[in-house]
Amino acid sequence: MNVTLRVWRQANGRAKGKMAIYRVNDISEDMSFLEMLDVLNERLTLQGDDPIAFDSDCREGICGMCGLVINGVAHGPQQTTTCQLHMRSFSDGDVIDVEPWRADPFPVIKDLVVDRSAFDRIIQAGGYISAPTGTAPDAHATPVPKRDADRAFDAATCISCGACVAACPNGSAMLFTAAKITHLGLLPQGQPERYSRVVGMVAQHDAEGFGGCTNIGECTAVCPKAIPFETISRLNRDLISALTHGGSHWPRAAPKGETEVDEED
Amino acid sequence: MAVTGLILIGYLLAHMYGNLKIFAGAEAFNEYAHHLRALGEPLLPHTGALWIIRVVLLISVLGHMYAAFNLWSRAHKARGGTRRYYSHKSRTGVQRTYASFTLRWGGVVILLFVIYHLLHLTWNIIHPGGAAAEPYDRVVNGFQIWSVVLAYTIAMIAVGFHVRHGTWSALTTLGANTSSLARRRLNVLAYAVAGLVTVGFLLPPFAILFGFVS
């Protein structure tokens, strides 16, 4: 099949970008979308043109590295990662628009590659359980109801790809943040830090410049892992509890990575 | 946003209940309007309760507008300006409701309407269809004109959409949507409240326009 691509090209973060048009002929419908771009890049290289930069790594839908806005939809027409989208989802002669995730906190690095380090900083603000290595009790010490474990798992499958942000009309990362709050908040091990976690993570979310959630639901609709929309309400519930319980739930000072030593030792 | 929105929805429902008194006749309607001013007496001075309501409403409206503006401005910045995607192939999103689409501009329409509405029926400053001393007469005079009814209808449809997404969104934000069952229930509730408010508010003007109430 033959397709025409309109692709966002931008030399670097400071440069102004524009859409460029490429004809891609003789491709197989069994190719993945990214393999089609590989083929285009091979041809561009032999022609002496700069290949298109795009992120991908595992190419089996789990690492979260890939992500393109295809025809205006994050990850394209199937609810899956871009790497799992195949050309059979398109028709011969289609004109396909390919753009990077667009959000102020996700600046473009080059072409279709964006910087998503804001997500890591949201996790740093509390998206963990403080369990220093070697201090854990036996795994069976605390049973976890299967229902809670399953729901925690559903939220924990987030791959941090950022499609939720790319799709959200508000540029909000609430689904990403809520997935982590829900994952850890449903488990008994996550209870001690439950409220400081939500306050810290939401504050970081806002500080990174993500927009506020107005419950439109586009995030869940494009999420390759179908993170349930309900997680956002769970986050809100925890946040309200935290705020109404006053200072006791505000984040502690960052943990120090060293053991206090008695000076006389 | 959620709290002020729910207060306003609560007010709308009470307001609508009052409006429907018009079907009970001029006396009952006027009596109701006066009663509002005497509400809470003797515990509160005359019009005291009304003023409390007005103050709460004013704070809610201002708070709601402030939050809306704040959300809009954050969203605008987060999206990286007005032009986000060059592709126009998915302008209406993947699944979003029309109600969520019209939330912001619909809110502005509602604001303009509320100003007009206060000028007309509350402060009695403009009088389409002729001035009148009693509220009942003001309502009836105004809604005999089709253009007034049309403007009112447009506004009420905007309110309906606004309430549809607003109810759902407010309750979600307050943490009521924590399962798929809850999600379904909330959506039904939001449609129900929106439908009730729209139809409830539209009954009196159309009844007047078509001469069932005079």
Next chain:
Amino acid sequence: MASKPPDVHVTNSELLDSLDADSFYVEGADIADTKAPKVPIDRRWEERRFRARLVNPANRRKLSVIIVGTGLAGSSAAATLGEAGYNVTCFCYQDSPRRAHSIAAQGGINAAKNYRNDGDSVYRLFYDTVKGGDFRARESNVYRLAEVSVEIIDQCVAQGVPFAREYGGLLDNRSFGGVQVSRTFYARGQTGQQLLIGAYQALERQIAAGTVEMNTRHEMLELIVVDGRARGVVIRDMVTGAIETHFADAVVLATGGYSNVFFLSTNAMGCNVTATWRAYRKGAYFANPCFTQIHPTCIPVSGDYQSKLTLMSESLRNDGRIWVPKSGEDKRDPREIPEQDRDYYLERLYPSFGNLVPRDIASRAAKNVCDEGRGVGPGGLGVYLDFAAAIARLGRPTVEARYGNLFQIYAQITGDDPYQTPMRIYPAVHYTMGGLWVDYDLASSIPGLYVTGEANFSDHGANRLGASALMQGLADGYFVLPNTISDYLADGPFPQVDQSHPAVTEAVEAVRARINTLLSVNGSRTVDSFHRELGRLIWDYCGMERSEEGLRKALTRIRELKKEYWSDVRVLGTNEELNQALERAGRVADFFELGELMCIDALVRRESCGGHFRVESQTPDGEALRNDAEFAYVSAWEFGGDDRRPILHKEPLVYEYVEMKQRSYK
């Protein structure tokens, strides 16, 4: 040359007799000591921890460690060392530490918890792993792995890893390839993801605490060795192209395996050998490079454009039946081929294990039927995995409950519906048992250079059991390395390294020169076209079946291809930008050198063991035949210099606790 055991079926005796593999390598001194304490095996780890010197918490902040790679082994080590108070600097080539390829592991993680009360124990896990590795793993290390496995599960649960649970709230277990107990803990089909997120969260917590400095989109291109100690790394910032130097008191490589030398593998696109290969060139021994694992149930290649292969969980073989048409001429739709025209070859050849034979055997059998011209699908590289019988027997809902998500993956990728038509599968490379040689402390042969996870030559011998890779990565990172590295760091802090030290300037210049060369060749072929050709060579001659003749052919061709590469590759753009072709070009250059060493290693190991099958060494009925008399050793290769022969150091393998036996799955 030692005499052949009497039952060897020699397919090409002439070649075997004229074997002159010696011209490819030089033999060095044996490795005498692996530093495992000389006490009974169940006390070795305790003894080592007790003897290892400690670092006072107040002194730890004066000591620094560089960790390259953030998969299970790297993240867990960084989090643990950071928490202990060391200054940790961490690098990964991805845009977030959470994306390392450990995330793609599906099945589960083994631990000798014996929660099923089915007779499991540390000793049994140890025994199964040594046997599964076909007696080419080191007993001391494997025993420690089994011991530590128990703590890993505790640690992960405490971190909030949502393992599968039963209705009573306790952890669920499943059984896994070739063992008789249920000891595998899992989180649906995404165990690797959940474990990595646990380690990643612990790492992010330390980053927030300021004990770990994280550098994403940074790739290690050279190791800096000063006065005989590993003291730093040369790193390229993949966004700006800046060549940076970073120094520390010790360097840890947790950079994963090298399956991508095959071009097509189940590894992520970016997985590469560069970090460990650069360390090898600086003097670290590379052990058992030819030990690679080929997984039988992957989705076959559909065309030349294919960029990677996708694994389907081994569990499919529990209910699916594997077959090919009896005749290669039979091109009918599989559903129309009647039973009598089908060859269920695994059931025919291995009546007692049938479709459940170990990975290496299932893979090779598939290769054999395809070589006979009976393969199915595009290019004839595939066999059917048929669920029609299972659906008829169990009903579709049961099959859906067991394998629904896998069927979905298959349908997504191939466009075929496996409920209607048989799946097509073919073996693919997905793990490398070889890697940098380490002693009991996980220390390489360069003082101060430690290697963890798949990057080291690991505890799996010649074949890894299912659900053991995750176990090893976390064992190394959480529990082993933090206890052993302190013994080395106790001598620190070492004198500060001067930027102008010749070892530093030389390393930086070497990196720059390589980059400049790659950018200036401006030839006529792309990096991927070379990589594809190299991968095909390695797959054909150093894949599921290796022969003297094939390996020699491969070596000649690899050397030619390497020359062509350096004179005809085309890499556009500059160093001072995000340049993905340049990144790949550097990695592929190292794959060429590694591919050569793999073939030499395979050539020297004139026996079949685990994933390494030499056609010259098989039993009369075509099964792998080990030669314990001559090859019960670890091959640890020392770099001999460019265009010079590598030096082989043998580490003899002694089995005191598990008796060496020949495997049989008939």
